[in-house]
Amino acid sequence: MVLKRLRKDIDIIDKNLVFLLAKRINLIKKVYEFKQKNKIKIFDKKREKQILTETIISAKKLKINPKLVSDVFKRILKESHNILRK
Numbered sequence: 718m719v720l721k722r723l724r725k726d727i728d729i730i731d732k733n734l735v736f737l738l739a740k741r742i743n744l745i746k747k748v749y750e751f752k753q754k755n756k757i758k759i760f761d762k763k764r765e766k767q768i769l770t771e772t773i774i775s776a777k778k779l780k781i782n783p784k785l786v787s788d789v790f791k792r793i794l795k796e797s798h799n800i801l802r803k
Contacts, residue, residue, distance in 0.1 A: 759801060
């Protein structure tokens with residue numbers, strides 16, 4: 718019974734992660750539109766570095782492997798680029 722409940726909790730978290738990724742993608746599209754309208758450079762390496770730095774700091778505070786978090790966010794950023802290039 719305990720294992721079943723724990724797995725159910727994990728499933729809920731997984732669904733929330735997917736929901737948050739979808740929400741992030743929608744926001745990326747809005748940022749893209751804003752930048753296009755205002756003639757702002759689309760890709761911002763400084764901002765991406767800031768995101769990676771802050772997420773790694775958060776991971777360390779939460780005692781999560783910073784490499785894991787870095788890898789996940791690098792992949793998210795890469796996908797963001799792919800979406801905006803379409």
